[in-house]
Amino acid sequence: MSKTTITKVFFGSLVAVVAGLVLTAAGAWLAYLNGTITTSGSEVTGVAFTPFGWTMVGLAIIGVLVIVGGAIGQFVSWIGALLNTSRLEDRAWFIALLLLGIFSFGFIGMLVYVFAGPDGTSATARLHTPVVPEPVA
Numbered sequence: 001m002s003k004t005t006i007t008k009v010f011f012g013s014l015v016a017v018v019a020g021l022v023l024t025a026a027g028a029w030l031a032y033l034n035g036t037i038t039t040s041g042s043e044v045t046g047v048a049f050t051p052f053g054w055t056m057v058g059l060a061i062i063g064v065l066v067i068v069g070g071a072i073g074q075f076v077s078w079i080g081a082l083l084n085t086s087r088l089e090d091r092a093w094f095i096a097l098l099l100l101g102i103f104s105f106g107f108i109g110m111l112v113y114v115f116a117g118p119d120g121t122s123a124t125a126r127l128h129t130p131v132v133p134e135p136v137a
Contacts, residue, residue, distance in 0.1 A: 001080035003119035009080065010114055013073025016066055023063030031056035078106050081113050087120035 031037050036053030038046035047053075078101050085093040093113065100109030 001084060002121045003081075003084060003114075003117065006077050006080040006084060007114050009073055010077040010110055013070040013077065016070030016073060018070075020063045020066030020068075020070055023066060024060045025063075027056040027058075027060030027063060031060075074107070074110070078110055081110060081117070084120040085113075085117070088118060093117055 028037075031053055032039070034050070034052050034056070036048055036050060036056060037044055038048070049057075078097070081097055082094060082101075085091075085097060088094065097106075097109045097113060100106050
């Protein structure tokens with residue numbers, strides 16, 4: 001996977017996560033404003049399922065599904081970046097992305113990689129392995 005494709009998947013899935021958060025928050029907030037959800041302090045005391053309330057529940061569910069899809073896209077872009085940097089002769093980018101991802105800082109590592117990281121699929125960055133000729137029989 002090229003760095004260009006990784007970048008597109010990363011930013012596309014980031015937009016999906018933000019859009020999903022907006023949809024979920026809008027569904028919950030509109031349900032609350034319409035009286036579908038009744039609260040007493042910080043506790044939910046009642047739910048009145050009106051047609052509008054069901055629509056808002058559906059909107060929130062769609063938002064959660066979009067968030068899950070965006071999270072899967074983020075994971076795919078991270079795996080693509082790992083595969084891309086594993087082709088480099090210098091393993092620093094690979095190790096940095098791997099460790100940041102394992103220790104829950106993968107988003108920061110991916111941001112740095114997208115803006116400053118090398119492309120392991122480019123001709124100049126490929127692993128330079130010596131060509132060994134086949135033995136003549």
